[in-house]
Amino acid sequence: MARKGRRTNDGRSPKRGLGCYDATLMSFASNCPNDCPPADALDANGEVIRFVRNDPPTADDLKTYADEGKASDDACRACALSVLVRMEDVPIARKAMPWFKKRLVARANLTAVHGRIKQSGPHLFHYSFWVDAAHIGTLHGQFAVVGP
Amino acid sequence: MTFAWSPLARSRALVPPSVRHVLYYFDGPKMVVALDSEGRQVLGVAADEDDDGTTRWVFAPAPPERLAALLRTGAGLRALFQGGPVELHDLREAWESVGAWSLASDDVPEELLPDADAELPALTDDVRTYLLAEQAQLVEQRSRVARTKMFFSGAPVHGRRGISAAFAADAIAGYQHLVSLAYGHRRRGGLSSTGPIPEREGSALLLTDMPRGSVGFELVEDDDQARVLPTDLSDVVAQVGALLDAAAASDAAYAETVAEFDRRVVEAMHGFLSRLRNAGASMRMEVHEREYVFTLERLTEAADRASSVLREEADRPLVGKLIGFLPTDRRFELETRQGVVKGRVSRDANTGQISQFFMAECTAHLSVIIVERLAHTTEAFTLVGVEPPRKS
Secondary structure (H helix, E strand, O other): EEEEOOOOOOOOOOOOOOOOOOOOHHHHHHHHHHOOOOOEEEEEEEEEEEEEEOOOOHHHHHHHOOOOOOOOOOOOHHEEEEEEEEOHHHHHHHHHOOHHHHOEEEEEEEOOOHHEEEEEEOEEEEEEOOOOOOOHHOHHHEEEEEEE | OOOOOOOOOOOOOOOOOOOEEEEEEOOOOOOOOOOEEOOOOOEEEEEEEOOOEEEEEEEEEOOOOHHHHHHHOOOOOOHHOOOOEEEEEEEEEEHEEEEEEEEEEOOOHHHHHOOOOOOOOEHHHHHHHHHHHHHHHHHHHHHHOOEEEEEEEEOEEEEOOOEEEEHHHHHHHHHHHHHHHHHHHHHHOOOOOOOOOOOOOOOOEEEOOOOOOEEEEEEEEEEOOOOOOOOOOHHHHHHHHHHHHHHHOOOHHHHHHHHHOOOOHHHHHHHHHHHHHHHOOOEEEEEEOOEEEEOHHHHHHHHHHHOOOOEEEEEEEEEEEEEEEEOOOOOOEEEEOEEEEEEEEEOOHHHHHHHHOOEEEEEEEEEEEEEEOEEEEEEEEEEEEOOOOOOO
C-alpha cells in the first residue's frame, strides 16, 4: 500500500526530538493523491482515539475509507484514518450516532514517525491521520482497546 | 451476519435521502442532513452495521426551524426522532439501498435511536455558521409560499375539546373557494360570471397542521421549491386577507380594496363571511406576517358590506396635476379644481409613462368603484392611465 519512492515537501517543519528522522523523506499510502497530506498537516504527536472491531486491534481495524475501496469526493481525506483527539468526544459520538456503540474504543500514543495529522471535516475534534508508509500494516500494534 | 433486528415488512420501495451536508465524518459520513424522496429536509444518523459493511441509517424529519435550534444549542437531537415517522435505510457503500422502511419512531428499537440526552457533536465555526445561515434562508423561503392560519372561537368551538366538524369543513371549503377565484382572476385577468374556475389546481392549499393550544387550521401551498420571490398564490392569499379586513373596516377601505377583485370573488367572500357569521363564530387569521382579528361584530359588518351594491365606472377622465405618484406602492394623488383625488394605480397601468407626468398637468383616466350602502355612496379611484391635458 506504500507509495513507491520518496517525495519531499519543503513546506513541512522539521521534526523535533528524533535525531534520525527527516519528515521530508516521509511517504504515504499509494492511494493518496500526490499533494496529500496537505502542507499544513502537522506531525502526529500525542494521544488519538479510534473505533475498532477487534481486541486487540488488527490491521483490518486500521483500513482507511480508500483501502476499503469506498467512493469519496475527497481522495486525500479518504486515504487517511479517522481519529478523535479527545476521549470526552467518544460518549458524545456514541449517544448521537448508535453506530459507534458497535465498536470498541482504542487509544494510541503517536509520534512524528507515525505520520501526519490535521483537523478535517465538519466535526471540530475529528482529525485525519495519514500513516507513514513504513508503519502501514503494523500501526495497529500501537493501539490498545481501552473500553467497550 | 445480518442485523439483529429488522422491521417485519418493507413498507414500500424508498429512495435513499440525498445527502446535502455531512455533520459528522468518521471513516465516512455518520450524521447527515439530506432531502428525502419528497424533497423534505431530514437528519440521518448511522445506527448499526452488519459484517458485510452495510450501514443502517435512521432518518427523521428536520424542518429548518428545528435544525437551526439544534445547531444553535446542540440540544434536541433525540426530539427529532420522537413522535413522528422515520425512515430506515440499509445502505452499502456509494449510498446503494438494499433495504428501506417507513415506520413510526415508536416502532424503532431504542438502541437504534440517539440517546435521550444526545448532543449534536461540536462543529467547526465555519460549518456551523454556514448551516445556520442556510437554515435561516430556508425558513424565509417558506414564507414565500401561501400560508394562512385560521383560529376560531365562538359557538362552533367547544372549549379546548374541539370544533364542529361540519363548520370546520364549511369554513375551510369557503376560504379555499375564495382563494381559488382570486387566484384565477390574478392568473387570467378576469373570470366568467359562472362556470369552472380557471387554473384551480394551482390554487390548492394543503391542510398541514392544527396549531397547538388553539382551535384552528394551517393551510399551506404545496410547493417545496427554494424561492427568491413570493409565489402568485402567496400574493393572492395576502390580498384576500387584506380584502376581508377592508370589508370589516370601512366603506372607503372596502371600496378601494375591492376594485382589485372580480365580482365572483366578492360573492365568494360574502358567502364565506356569512357562513362564519351565521354560525356565531369569531376568527383570527394569520396571513404571512399579518394578523387580522374578526370578532362576531366585525364579521357581521364585513358580511353586510360584502353584500352592498357595487357599481363600476370604467373611465372617468379628470384634469389635474399629478402631485403624488408612488409606482412601487401603487398610489397616486391628483390635484383637481374640486380637490385632491387619491387612490391606487392599476396593476395594468404603464407606470413609466405615468411617471413622465409627475408634477405636471394631465388628464388622468380613472376607473371608479362606487359602494352604495345604508343610503351612503362611497367612491374609490384607480388610476388607469394619463395623457396630456385636455379640457374635461
